[in-house]
Amino acid sequence: MKKSTWAMRTATFAVLLTCVTLPALGAKPAPGTGMTGSRHDFTETGFVTTISGMAIGLCSVCHTPHSAISTQLLWNQKLTTATYTWGDTTTTVGGTVLPNSANLGPSTKCLSCHDGTVAVGDTANYNGSVGGVDTTYTWGTLITRIGGGVFGVGTKVNGVNSMAGNHPVAVPYPFNGATGRYNNIDLGGKVELTEFVASPAAPVKLYNDDGSGHISAGGVAGKAGIECTSCHDPHNKATVDDFFLRGKNNGSSQADGYICLQCHIK
Amino acid sequence: MKFSLNKLVIAAVLAIPAVTMASTGGSGMLGGRHDFASGKSKFIYKQADVWDDKAVNKGGVGLADQVGLCSFCHTPHSANSTALLWNRKANTKGYNWGDAATTTGGTKLGMLEGYVGPTAKCLACHDGSVAVGDVANYQGQSRYSTDGRDLNGYKVGDRALEATDSPNYEGDFKNTKKVGAGNTNIAKNGTGMAGAHPVGVPYPFGGAINTYNSVDTGNDVVLEDYVSTPTVSKAGVAGVKLYNDTGTAISAGAVPGKTGIECSSCHDVHNKQSVDDNMLRGKNYGSKKSDGYLCLQCHAKAE
Numbered sequence: 001m002k003k004s005t006w007a008m009r010t011a012t013f014a015v016l017l018t019c020v021t022l023p024a025l026g027a028k029p030a031p032g033t034g035m036t037g038s039r040h041d042f043t044e045t046g047f048v049t050t051i052s053g054m055a056i057g058l059c060s061v062c063h064t065p066h067s068a069i070s071t072q073l074l075w076n077q078k079l080t081t082a083t084y085t086w087g088d089t090t091t092t093v094g095g096t097v098l099p100n101s102a103n104l105g106p107s108t109k110c111l112s113c114h115d116g117t118v119a120v121g122d123t124a125n126y127n128g129s130v131g132g133v134d135t136t137y138t139w140g141t142l143i144t145r146i147g148g149g150v151f152g153v154g155t156k157v158n159g160v161n162s163m164a165g166n167h168p169v170a171v172p173y174p175f176n177g178a179t180g181r182y183n184n185i186d187l188g189g190k191v192e193l194t195e196f197v198a199s200p201a202a203p204v205k206l207y208n209d210d211g212s213g214h215i216s217a218g219g220v221a222g223k224a225g226i227e228c229t230s231c232h233d234p235h236n237k238a239t240v241d242d243f244f245l246r247g248k249n250n251g252s253s254q255a256d257g258y259i260c261l262q263c264h265i266k
Numbered sequence: 267m268k269f270s271l272n273k274l275v276i277a278a279v280l281a282i283p284a285v286t287m288a289s290t291g292g293s294g295m296l297g298g299r300h301d302f303a304s305g306k307s308k309f310i311y312k313q314a315d316v317w318d319d320k321a322v323n324k325g326g327v328g329l330a331d332q333v334g335l336c337s338f339c340h341t342p343h344s345a346n347s348t349a350l351l352w353n354r355k356a357n358t359k360g361y362n363w364g365d366a367a368t369t370t371g372g373t374k375l376g377m378l379e380g381y382v383g384p385t386a387k388c389l390a391c392h393d394g395s396v397a398v399g400d401v402a403n404y405q406g407q408s409r410y411s412t413d414g415r416d417l418n419g420y421k422v423g424d425r426a427l428e429a430t431d432s433p434n435y436e437g438d439f440k441n442t443k444k445v446g447a448g449n450t451n452i453a454k455n456g457t458g459m460a461g462a463h464p465v466g467v468p469y470p471f472g473g474a475i476n477t478y479n480s481v482d483t484g485n486d487v488v489l490e491d492y493v494s495t496p497t498v499s500k501a502g503v504a505g506v507k508l509y510n511d512t513g514t515a516i517s518a519g520a521v522p523g524k525t526g527i528e529c530s531s532c533h534d535v536h537n538k539q540s541v542d543d544n545m546l547r548g549k550n551y552g553s554k555k556s557d558g559y560l561c562l563q564c565h566a567k568a569e
Binding site: 033034035036037041043044045046056057058059063064065066067068069070071072073074216217218235237 | 363364365366369370372375459460461462463486488491532549550551552553554559560561562565566567568569
């Protein structure tokens with residue numbers, strides 16, 4: 001009896017695991033239509049679901065009303081503690097030093113799933129007091145670990161967490177065509193200031209650093225910067241294209257909403 | 267060792283309901299998580315079995331059926347406060363939110379000592395500093411009160427702070443009831459209300475800046491990210507309960523410009539207007555506002 005239950009569970013586990021690892025089969029929700037059914041929806045209506053089958057609310061993989069890891073954003077997902085390198089370079093061509101951590105900024109929270117070191121669903125869930133805890137993922141229910149492919153941003157290369165090949169995040173932006181400091185990094189001396197849009201239009205989102213590493217939304221002269229969430233809205237609200245993009249993934253002009261040209265003047 | 271057996275039994279009966287026995291949302295007080303009186307109680311009634319043993323030695327009786335369903339929080343006479351005829355030891359603390367002074371939207375967090383909103387009453391049990399059984403009981407005139415406090419020393423939320431070799435150790439399980447853990451000055455774990463959803467703060471009712479508990483909606487709050495007029499919670503209807511700050515008191519109901527939220531915005535402590543366990547006014551799981559998922563009753567993130 002026990003054996004067959006276990007066998008069934010194992011089979012279910014395998015089937016669900018397959019569902020998780022092959023998410024591209026589901027229908028994609030339209031950009032800007034919110035969380036439900038999106039790639040960030042881990043409920044039964046979602047793109048991927050928990051392999052444990054544990055019921056979870058739309059918000060709860062990332063947020064919790066009580067016993068959160070951090071009060072701001074009521075964060076419920078185990079945070080990455082990784083420091084990063086950027087592979088073949090330590091600065092941009094403009095000389096801006098690439099950070100080894102996004103520190104207190106929103107990118108840290110993105111990377112807590114997307115850097116390949118923390119499993120999606122390694123969730124605090126009321127500090128581990130609710131279901132799904134096992135010895136490997138003591139913080140909650142493993143869903144999947146995003147290590148590679150297009151959803152993986154950071155990867156582990158020879159034991160080192162690498163952001164190689166990614167657009168810089170947690171770095172200063174030349175807001176108003178001027179230099180600035182953000183995440184303890186000064187804008188590189190060789191940055192061609194005129195090649196950046198002075199004040200990118202919404203929904204592209206700039207941030208500012210109060211000097212102590214605390215990041216708030218909005219570009220502020222001298223202390224503006226960019227995060228993952230400058231281009232992506234993880235809640236699929238201020239998005240106009242797939243991948244939670246705040247601009248179009250394809251196109252050739254800023255006016256068309258092509259994402260890259262919202263900041264880069266080329 | 268003197269408490270070992272009693273403590274173990276209490277731990278067992280308290281631990282089991284906390285983990286396995288849900289209460290049905292909307293089914294009322296009786297048998298719910300806030301029923302400390304009846305034969306259906308998950309908590310105090312069970313303790314009374316232990317208490318009998320102790321009470322016999324003192325010529326007393328167990329608390330079961332000696333305390334009414336309402337009396338753990340309210341009393342008709344000698345109340346601590348006339349409003350709500352409050353019968354509990356008042357919390358005498360202010361609270362901070364530990365690692366954050368504001369929300370990411372810039373709304374100031376904090377609750378001063380003497381705050382008059384309903385949250386202060388919730389925290390009189392749920393901040394981990396006051397025992398559930400620390401009841402005024404007719405201002406201490408009740409014949410059960412003296413040892414009752416000892417019997418009912420179970421605090422909501424501080425159990426796991428005890429080391430396993432401590433004489434107060436009551437079981438190896440997590441703080442399912444933990445809400446706040448300390449106060450502003452002598453915070454346990456140095457955290458206060460850290461990690462808890464803000465309460466005693468303004469809600470951007472009507473998609474506008476509101477002022478509540480002397481706090482303004484923060485400058486960086488994205489007003490469109492909030493449901494302008496949330497559904498009002500009723501029996502069988504998922505929603506929330508908003509409050510307004512009259513300047514001297516907190517009243518039920520949203521009023522433009524002075525609306526805010528309390529613990530009881532999401533929880534109905536009497537389990538009447540709730541639709542899910544934990545006395546929730548909305549469902550704990552789900553992905554749509556229309557399905558009654560609680561978070562989305564206020565946060566416009568889904569559609």
